[in-house]
Amino acid sequence: MHKLTSRQEEILEYIKHYLQDAGFPPTRMEIAQAMGFKSPNAAEEHLRALARKGAIEMLPGTSRGIRLPISEQLGLPIIGQVAAGSPILAEECIADYCDLPPDLFSPRADYLLTVKGTSMVDIGIYEDDLLAVHKTNQANDGDIVVARINDEVTVKRFEKCRSKYRINLIAENKEFAPIEVDLRRDDFVIEGISVGVIRRGV
Secondary structure, three states: OOOOOHHHHHHHHHHHHHHHHHOOOOOHHHHHHHHOOOOHHHHHHHHHHHHHOOOOEEOOOOOOOEEOOHHHHHOEEEEOOOOOOOOOOOHHHEEEEEOOOHHHOOOOOOEEEEOOOOOOHHHOOOOOOEEEEEEOOOOOOOOEEEEEEOOEEEEEEEEEOOOOOEEEEEOOOOOOOOEEEEOOOOOEEEEEEEEEEEOOOO
């Protein structure tokens, strides 16, 4: 979502609170009255700007045709088992949603990944924890990344090598050997970087 002006933030917050209280979105007239606009047309212009920036979706043909994006409605998607060959945010990979604001993390989280295995326990990432992930295909040396290697998804520390064709994915558990990736041979992509950990059941 693109950065909003302070006025757009106000209108978005009003829409969210209205939805929460009433269960349906406000009309343009109600937004105009709440914001002190002289006419619903001013509200319409702000709504169009919010839609262009991805903060809302506008549904034609109805006075209450405003919808929050799915991630805003339901919270952050929790990824369970990642289906081989599927995008990590594919519908079949989403196990649930968690009512947490993406901006709780910096940079903002795009999804939560259920941790499998014990390869990162030495830095406090345990099985069944929820790893907050910022979606990006770029990582710095030392970042904790969610990486896909030949259809397998793993969480490891990213380490650059001298050769531009090689990288290492380092486990934070001495019982696990590093994964050596040859970019000329392996199908490798960074899905995101870790921006936080949530422990479940504690």
